[in-house]
Ligand SMILES: [Zn+2]
């Protein structure tokens with residue numbers, strides 16, 4: 369859930385949305401409420417990759433600024449089962465009575481397609497692997513000119529996938545990892561589909577990722593809580609993600 373208020377002024381309160389800039393290419397990872405802040409003027413039509421279809425990851429689509437702009441094009445890659453049309457899957461939510469317009473009724477154009485790997489976007493390449501989450505969630509590895517980033521959100525560890533995903537994230541420059549719970553919180557939230565801080569630390573150690581950002585903060589985690597947690601970690605290469613920050617690889 370998006371949250372607002374002074375107690376969220378450092379880490380932010382939007383739901384999942386990240387913009388990757390790779391040369392002239394622009395790739396959004398998920399379309400949570402943060403998508404409302406997306407820039408409209410981009411060198412090339414951007415591509416939005418959806419990890420899964422939980423509401424917090426698609427909440428921003430209806431207010432995506434480029435949809436209001438005549439002639440603009442955005443590609444949207446949707447994880448959908450064989451046989452299911454990606455547009456139908458999303459328009460199950462983006463249609464009356466839940467929302468006034470379908471996603472293809474705007475002035476700007478959304479070109480929907482089914483997500484299948486690898487995805488080539490200019491010189492950037494995206495590989496994927498399915499993680500453990502209610503209904504499933506795709507992890508992405510983006511590679512561009514020798515640099516890489518792994519987006520591993522909405523993931524609850526279990527042994528087989530944890531090993532596979534730590535190989536998937538091997539040596540990456542930046543690992544964005546599900547940082548929803550503290551170790552204490554996780555004890556009462558097993559099976560909710562998210563990780564605790566100790567899982568994240570094991571993942572960075574096993575994968576050899578150079579830096580890690582803890583993402584997908586629990587809506588109840590205020591700035592104070594996250595700052596305390598970050599200080600206790602005391603690691604230079606592990607931080608909680610801050611809304612609006614830019615990281616260069
Ligand atoms: Zn989810």
Ligand SMILES: [Zn+2]
Nearest residue numbers: 422424425522
């Ligand atoms: Zn989520």
